[in-house]
Amino acid sequence: MLGFDIRVAKITWTVFLVAFLLFVTYMISSTLLVVVFSIFFSYLVYPLIQLVERYRPARVSRTASIALVFVLVIVIVSVAGSIFGAQIQDQAIKLSQQIPALLDAKNVSDRIPLPDFMEPLRQRVLDFISSQVQSNADQAMPLARNFGLSVMHAASNLIYLILVPVLSFLLIKEAPSIREELLSWLNHANQRMWSGIIKDMDVLLSKYVRALLLLSIATLISYGIAFSVLGVPYPLLLAGIAAVLEFIPFAGPLAAVAIALAVSAFSGYPHLLWLLGFIFAYRMFQDYVLNPILMSEGVEVSPLLVIIGLLAGDQLGGVVGIFLSVPVIAALKIIFVRASAARREALLMQQREIIQE
Template sequence: MSTNCDPVAHSTRFIRRATGVAVFGVLLVAGWYLRDLLLLVFAATLFACLLVSVSQFIAHLSRLPLGIAFGLSCLMTLLIAIGFFWLLGSQLRTQMMELWEQLPELLKPIENALNIGSVEEWLGDQLETMLSQTSVMSRIAGLSSAAFGFLANLVLVIVAGFYLALQPDLYVRGIVKLFPQSKRPAVENTLADIGGSLRYWLIGQSLAMLVVAGLTYIGLALIGVPSALALAVIAGLLEFIPFFGPILAAVPAVALGLGQGPHVAAYVAILYLAIQQLEGNLITPVIQQQSVSLPPALTLFAILAAGILFGWLGILLATPLAVALMVLVREVWVAPISTARHDAPEASLNISLRSGKSRFLD
C-alpha cells in the first residue's frame, strides 16, 4: 500500500499541520496584545543599528578592534548629547516655553476660521492619549503619569538598544535556532540583510534630519522668525515621519509668521516648501542611495496602516517597519521565485541583491 494512502501517516501530517496553524494563531494573538512592547523592541533594534553603524565606521577609520570602537561610539554619542544640551539646552528650553505659551494665541485664528472649540484642549488630550498609549512601563507599574511612563519607555529603548548592540550575534543566533536546521542559513542571511538595510536607512534618515534642521534654522533666522532654534529642532525631529511630519512642523512656524504679518508667514511657508523639495529630490536620494528605496505611495499607506493598527508609535516607526518588511518579502518570496525561474528570461523580475537594494523597490 502506498504511503500516501496510509491512514497513520495521513493523520500524522494532519496533526502536524493543525499544530502549526494553532501555534501560528496563538503567536498572532499574543503579538497583538503585546504590540506596544514589540514596537519598543523594534525601536531598541533601530537604536542598536545606529550604535553598530557608528562602531563599524570608527573601526574602519581607526583600525581599532570593534569592541573598542563600540565603546568609543557610545562615549561619543553621550558626549554629543551632553554637548548639545549644554550649549543649546537653555536657549532651546526658553524658546520651547515661549512657543508653548504663545500656542493659545496662535491657535485662535484656526478656531475662528473653522468655528470649532478649543484646539489647545484637543491637542493636550491627544498628547496625553499618545503618551499613555505608548507607555508600556506605566501599564506594568501602574503609574499614573503618562509623561513619566513615556520617559521610562525611552530609557528602556536606550538601555535595550545598548545591550542589543553590545552582542548582536547572540540575539541573531537565538532567533536562527528557532528554525529547522535546513532553514537556518537562509534565516541568518535574511536577518543580516534586514539589519544592513535598516542601518543604511537610519544613517541616511539621521543625516537628512540634521540637514533639514540646519537649513530651517538658517532660513528662519534670516527671515527673523522668533524661536528659530526650537522650530528647527521640531522640523528635524518630525522629519523622521514622511509626509505628515513636515506639515506638522510647518504649522507653528507659519503661525508665528502670521503674528509678524502675512508676508512673513508667506516667506516661512515658501521656506518650508523649498526645504522639503530640496530634501525629497536631492538630499534623501543622495544620502540613502545604498538603502532600500520605498515608493512614496507605499510609504504613505504604511504610515496610515501603522497609525490605524498601532497608534502614534506605529506612525513613528512605520517607515523603518516598511523597510524591514520589504526586505523580508524580497528574501522570502521574490528572490526564491527569481532563482527558480533563472533559466526563463521572460519571467525574470530583474532583482539585484546587492546590499539590500532591489530594483523591484525602485
C-alpha cells in the same frame, strides 16, 4: 479513524499558534517598542564602533571599545541638549503662554498678514479665518492646557532613555552570537536564504536610520538658520519640531510646514510668502536631491506601498505605526524577494535532477 484528520489538526494548530503570537505581541507591545528603538539606536552608533574597532589595540577588548563609543555619544548628546535645549524650552513656554492671545478671534483678523493682491478680498478671508478660529477655539485651548501634562507624562518615562542605550549596547555586543545561534537552527538551504535576508535587512535598517538622522539634522540646521535670518517667531522651537517630525515619513514634514506657517501667521509675521518660498525650495532639495542620495540603497519601496503602509500604520499604531511602516514594508519586500529566489533556485535544481535522470 474516529473522524480525526491530521491535516486539519495541523492547520488548526498553526492558526492557534499565530493567533497566540499576535496576542502576546499585542500584550508586550510597549516592551517590543523599546527594543525596536534600541535596534535603531544601535544602527546610529554602529559606524562609530566600526571606526574605533579599526584602530583598536589588540590589548583592548571589543566590549571596552563599544562602551567608549556609547559614552562619547551620550556626552555629545548631553552637551548639544544643554546648549540648544534651554532656548527651545524657553520658546516653547513663551508660545504656550501666548496661545490664548494668538487664538483670540477679536484680534486675529488684524494680525494675520495677506499679500497685496488679496487685499480686496481681505475682509472675506479674515472673516472665514475668524469663524474657523472661533469654532475651533474650544478644542485648541484644552490642547494647549494639556501640553504641560504631556510633557510630565513623557518625563515619567525617562527610564526608557536609560534602557534604550543599555539595550543597544547589549545588542551590539551580542549580535554576532545571536545571529549564529539563530542560523544554526536551520538546514543548509534555509540558512543560505535567511543569511541573505539578514544581510539585506542589515543594509536596509542601517541606511534608513542613518538617513533619517542626517535628514533630521539637515532640517534642524537649515530651518534654524533660515527662520532666524528671516525673523520668524520661535525659530529654534519650530526648527526642533520640524527635525523631530522628519522621522515620520511623508506626514511628518507636512505637519511641520503646517505648524510653522500657522504659528507665524497667528503671530503676525509679515513675510509669509518669503517663509513659504524657502520651505518649498528646501523641501524640493531634500525630497528630490538629498533624500534619494541618502536612501539610495536598501530602502526601495514604491510610493504606492509607502502611502498604503502609512495609512495602515496610522490605524494600527498611530505615530509609531507611521514611523515603522516604511522599514516594515521594505523588510517584507526583502523576505518575499529572497524567498521567491530560493524557490526558483530549488525548482531549477529539481529540473536539472530530472533531466540528468
